[in-house]
Structures are given as structure tokens and as C-alpha cells.
Amino acid sequence: xxxxxxxxxxxxxxxxxxPAYLIAAGILVALLGLSLRDLKxxxxxxKTLRAERRGGAIEEAES
Amino acid sequence: xxxFANPNQFLRIANPLLPWVAWLAVLSIGAGLYxxxxxxxxxxxxxxxxxxxxxxxxxxxxxxxxxxxMAIASAMALIWRHPLGFLIAKxxxxxxxxxxxxxxxTGSLWGKPMWGTWWEWDARMTSVLILFFLYVGYxxxxxxxxxxxxxxxxxxILALVGAVNLPIIKFSVExxxxxxxxxxxxxxxxxxxxxxxxxxxxxxxxxxxxxxLAILVVRTRSEIAAAKIRNIRLGQVHG
Amino acid sequence: MSATSTGRTPATRKKKRLYAVLAGLTMLGVAxxxxxxxxxxxxxxxxxxxxxxxxxxxxGQTVRLGGLVEADSVKKADDGVxxxxxxxxxxxxxxxxxxxxxPDLFREGQGVVTQGTLGSDGIxxxxxxxAKHDENYMPKEVADALKKSGNWKxxxx
Numbered sequence: 001x002x003x004x005x006x007x008x009x010x011x012x013x014x015x016x017x018x019p020a021y022l023i024a025a026g027i028l029v030a031l032l033g034l035s036l037r038d039l040k041x042x043x044x045x046x047k048t049l050r051a052e053r054r055g056g057a058i059e060e061a062e063s
Numbered sequence: 064x065x066x067f068a069n070p071n072q073f074l075r076i077a078n079p080l081l082p083w084v085a086w087l088a089v090l091s092i093g094a095g096l097y098x099x100x101x102x103x104x105x106x107x108x109x110x111x112x113x114x115x116x117x118x119x120x121x122x123x124x125x126x127x128x129x130x131x132x133m134a135i136a137s138a139m140a141l142i143w144r145h146p147l148g149f150l151i152a153k154x155x156x157x158x159x160x161x162x163x164x165x166x167x168x169t170g171s172l173w174g175k176p177m178w179g180t181w182w183e184w185d186a187r188m189t190s191v192l193i194l195f196f197l198y199v200g201y202x203x204x205x206x207x208x209x210x211x212x213x214x215x216x217x218x219x220i221l222a223l224v225g226a227v228n229l230p231i232i233k234f235s236v237e238x239x240x241x242x243x244x245x246x247x248x249x250x251x252x253x254x255x256x257x258x259x260x261x262x263x264x265x266x267x268x269x270x271x272x273x274x275x276l277a278i279l280v281v282r283t284r285s286e287i288a289a290a291k292i293r294n295i296r297l298g299q300v301h302g
Numbered sequence: 303m304s305a306t307s308t309g310r311t312p313a314t315r316k317k318k319r320l321y322a323v324l325a326g327l328t329m330l331g332v333a334x335x336x337x338x339x340x341x342x343x344x345x346x347x348x349x350x351x352x353x354x355x356x357x358x359x360x361x362g363q364t365v366r367l368g369g370l371v372e373a374d375s376v377k378k379a380d381d382g383v384x385x386x387x388x389x390x391x392x393x394x395x396x397x398x399x400x401x402x403x404x405p406d407l408f409r410e411g412q413g414v415v416t417q418g419t420l421g422s423d424g425i426x427x428x429x430x431x432x433a434k435h436d437e438n439y440m441p442k443e444v445a446d447a448l449k450k451s452g453n454w455k456x457x458x459x
Contacts, residue, residue, distance in 0.1 A: 007101075011111040016176050020169040024118045028274065031161045035281045042288035049295045104441035108407060113439060142319045178432045179405030185347040223327065227334045238338075240346040240368060242415055247437040257440035 069147045070287045077280045084276040091270030099263035106260070113260065115173040120248070121267040122165040125275055126194060127229055129159030132279075133201070134226040137219035147283075149215050150290070152222060153205055154282035158275055160198035167191060178242060186235035187243035190228055197225035211293070348415045351394040359420055367396060367426055368415040368434065376410055389414060389426070396420075400428040407433030 010017045099117035106113035133155040139148030170188070171181045182188065201218050208214035236245045247255045254261055338345065348368030349357065359365065367389060375388035384401045387410075398416055408414060413434030418427045440448075 010114070011105065013110065013112045013176060016112060016172045017114055020115045020118055020172040023168045023172075024122065024165045027161050027165055031158065031278065035278050035285065039281050039285040039288070042285045042292065046288045046292050046295075049292060053295065104443075106439055107442040107445035108409070108412070109435065109439075110406075116439070138323055142323055143316055177405065177407045177435060179403075179408075179430075180432055183347065183432070186345050223323065224330060226327070227330050231334070231338070239342065240348050240350070242347050242432060242434060244435045245437045247439060250437075255437045255439065257444055259441060260439050 069145065070150065070283075070290075073147050074284060074287065077283070081277060081280045084273045084280070088270050088273035088277055091266050091273060093270075095263050095266030095270050098266065103260050103263050109177055112173055112176055115169050116260075117263050117267050119166060119169040119173060120264055121271040122162045122169060123191070124268055125162035125271045126159055126166050126191065127232060128272065129155045129162060129275060130194060130197070130222075130225070130229060133159060134222050134229075137222035140215065141219045141223070146290075149219060150283050150286040151279065152201075152219065154279055154286055155275075156198050156201045156205075158278050158282070160195060160202065162271070162275075163191065163195040163198060167195065180242075183242050185241040185243055186239045187232065187241050190232045190235050193228055194225075194232060197221070197228065201225075350391040351389055351396045352391055354396060354420065354426075355394055361422070362419050364417060364419055364429075366415055366417045367398070367420075367428075368413065369396075371408070371410050371412060371414050373410045389416070396426050397424070398426045398428050398431075400431050402429075402431070404431055405433040407435060409433075412436070 008014060008018075095117060099114055103114070103117075105111045133152045136148040136152035136155065139145045140152060167188075174183075175181050201221055204218040204221055205214050208217065233246075235241060236243050248261070248264070256264065348366035350369055351367065354365065354367055357365075369389040369391045372388040372390045372395060375386075377386045378384075379386065381401075384399060385404060386397065386399050388395050388397050398418075400416065400418075408431065413436060415432045415434055416426065416428035417430040417432075420426050
């Protein structure tokens with residue numbers, strides 16, 4: 001247990017070291033999440049648009 | 064549709080690569096964190112704060128690497144009117160900006176206990192801050208015009224002009240007296256970091272680079288889809 | 303985008319753009335180099351003791367003085383807050399007086415940057431002391447072993 005708290009204390013530099021790691025992790029995870037969200041949204045929109053266009057083309061052909 | 068021939072080719076190569084770079088990123092960063100936080104010894108001068116370096120230096124390297132990729136891709140877009148070059152540049156900008164913020168924040172968190180200051184206007188720190196503004200300027204400019212091609216061209220020129228800052232950042236610590244220490248890894252007489260600290264650093268650099276490549280594929284794919292959406296919508300308006 | 307309208311082939315226009323970009327970047331590089339050289343005095347973060355003795359400082363002018371803290375030169379005054387030490391660039395030395403907290407990295411033989419004014423008595427009155435780190439990273443045991451074996455080299459100027 002002592003070694004665990006010693007590890008987290010980082011020789012007294014915990015208030016500098018852990019925020020550094022947390023900021024880095026937070027920013028990179030947010031970047032990954034936003035990038036994946038944008039990709040999903042754009043690919044879904046593209047799929048819907050293409051389906052609409054194909055549907056429109058069929059309607060035109062039928063009329 | 065032939066305008067997107069190149070992007071489609073990119074997708075054919077990049078999509079199968081995505082899981083590989085993603086796994087490389089996860090494994091390298093995992094191993095780097097394990098070595099850096101648990102195995103690497105404290106530094107003889109800085110003590111435990113040396114562990115901030117395992118995030119700070121890879122982030123700084125990525126801040127430069129992403130900008131170099133962005134500038135080269137922008138040059139290809141300007142000279143050869145390569146649509147993919149512009150998409151890669153646009154996809155790289157937010158990633159580089161994020162790494163620059165990480166670099167500045169972690170550097171500040173190291174500087175306070177070690178130097179005795181959060182921030183000083185020395186040549187290294189000022190030039191990295193300028194790099195951040197260049198990324199922000201690029202991202203603002205890309206979407207600032209109603210005419211997409213004009214925005215693309217203006218942003219690409221900014222990316223190229225800003226590239227003069229890269230050698231200034233790298234060599235600032237040699238050309239001028241700075242508070243920031245000189246280079247430790249890439250130097251003529253070899254690294255001045257003990258191997259027990261160099262390994263976690265190199266693993267983190269590999270991991271961050273792989274992370275950038277994975278995000279780049281995701282974002283470029285997203286940009287390609289967005290460009291196709293725009294094209295379809297334009298076609299609907301005009302047709 | 304039609305090539306015929308300008309009477310040139312796309313290939314020559316691409317080449318022209320390539321040259322334009324290369325020429326632009328070269329000019330930019332030269333301009334940046336000139337500007338940076340011209341403003342060198344403003345870009346350097348600190349002056350060495352040699353620089354300071356060669357400079358014509360106005361009385362009371364605030365400057366940054368940097369160098370190595372000379373070995374065995376650090377003295378704590380009786381008041382407990384004032385520290386006196388000598389900064390050297392191995393060529394010239396300047397004595398510094400500073401009242402305040404020192405950063406963790408402040409050590410004899412290590413780099414330091416101080417901000418303050420040079421008194422008429424030749425003593426530099428510092429209002430701020432920053433420690434400077436060098437490019438060496440190693441575990442304590444390795445540093446001790448290097449010092450013991452005599453392979454220790456001071457890299458900082």
C-alpha cells in the first residue's frame with residue numbers, strides 16, 4: 001500500500017506530473033472521439049444522399 | 064467523378080492499414096507509459112519530473128511532424144492541384160494543433176517546478192506558440208470563404224509560409240541563448256539521454272506518430288465523404 | 303481549368319507553379335533570416351557575464367544574466383532569504399545577490415538565468431532567478447558512476 005501511495009506522490013511532484021498526463025490523455029481521447037463522430041456522420045449522410053438519388057433516378061425512370 | 068480518383072485510391076491503400084497503425088499506437092503508447100511511469104528511474108537532477116518528458120517531447124515532435132506533413136501536402140495541392148493533398152493537410156491541422164497544446168501545457172507543468180516559471184518569452188517557447196497560432200489560422204482560413212477553392216488556396220499558402228517557423232523552432236535553442244535546454248535526442252554526437260529513459264521516449268514517439276496516422280486516415284476519409292456530399296448537393300441545386 | 307484557353311499545356315503551368323512556390327519559399331527564408339539576425343539582440347533570452355561586461359548598461363537597466371553557478375560560491379545570508387552566488391561563463395564572473403525562493407533545479411555547477419540590475423559595485427541585484435536545465439538525462443547511479451570514474455564532462459557553456 002505504501003509503495004502505491006509513494007508512486008502517486010511522485011516524489012512530491014504529483015501536482016505537476018499527473019495533470020501533464022491527464023491533459024495529454026484528455027486532449028487525445030477527445031480528438032479521437034470527435035474524429036470518429038465526424039466520420040460516422042459524414043458517411044451516414046453520404047449513404048442517405050446516395051440512396052435518395054438512386055430512389056429519385058428510379059422514380060424518374062418509372063414515370 | 065474523376066476528380067476523386069486519387070482520393071479513392073488513397074482509401075484503397077489507407078483503409079486496410081488503419082487497424083495496423085491503430086494497434087501500433089495502442090501497443091507503443093501502452094509500453095511507453097509502462098516503461099516511463101514504472102520502469103524508468105528518476106533523473107539525477109530533475110527527479111521524478113523527468114516523466115513529464117515522455118509526453119512533452121513526443122508531443123513537440125508531433126507538433127513539428129504534423130506541420131511538416133501539412134506543408135508538404137499543401138504544396139502538392141497548390142502545385143499539382145492534387146485534391147488529396149489538400150484533404151490530408153486539412154485533416155492534419157487539428158491533430159497538430161492538439162499536439163502543440165499538449166506540448167505547451169506539459170512544458171509549462173515541468174517548467175514551474177524546475178525552472179521556477181510557467182512561461183517565459185524565450186525563442187523556443189515563443190516560436191512554438193507561433194506554431195499553434197499558425198494551426199489555428201489555417202483552420203480558420205479553410206472555412207472562411209464561401210468559395211471552397213479560394214479558402215483552400217489561401218489556407219495552403221498560409222501553411223507553406225508558416226513552414227519557415229519549423230527550422231526556427233528546431234534550431235532556436237542553438238542559435239540564441241534560451242531558457243529551454245538544447246536538443247538531447249537528435250544531435251550530431253548522439254543522444255545525451257540514458258538508455259533507460261530513451262526507450263520509453265522512443266516508444267511514445269512511435270506511438271504518437273502511429274496515433275497521428277490513424278487519426279489522419281479517419282479524418283481524411285471523413286473529408287472525402289464531406290467533399291462527395293458537397294458535390295451531390297451542388298449537383299442537386301444546379302440539376 | 304481548360305488548358306487551351308491560356309495556350310499552355312497543363313504540364314508547363316504545373317512547372318511554373320512549382321517554381322513560383324520554390325522561389326517564394328526561398329525569398330521568405332532569406333527574409334526571415336535577415337529579420338532574425340537584425341533582431342538577434344531582442345531574441346536572446348539572457349546575456350553571459352562576458353556579454354554584460356561588454357555592454358553599455360544604463361544605470362538601473364533590467365537585463366537577464368545567465369551562466370553556470372560557480373562551485374562553492376552559494377552563500378545564504380543570515381536573514382535566511384538572501385542568497386549570494388557567482389555566475390560564470392568560464393571566462394568572466396559576476397556576483398549575484400537575490401532575496402527569494404530558488405527553483406528546485408538551482409544547484410552549484412548548474413545553469414541559471416537571473417533577471418535584475420547591475421549595481422555600481424559590480425554586484426548583480428536579481429529580482430528573479432530561474433534554473434536552466436542542460437541536455438543530459440540520466441539516473442542518479444549513472445551520474446555518480448561517471449563522476450567517480452572521472453568521465454564526467456560539463457557540457458553547458
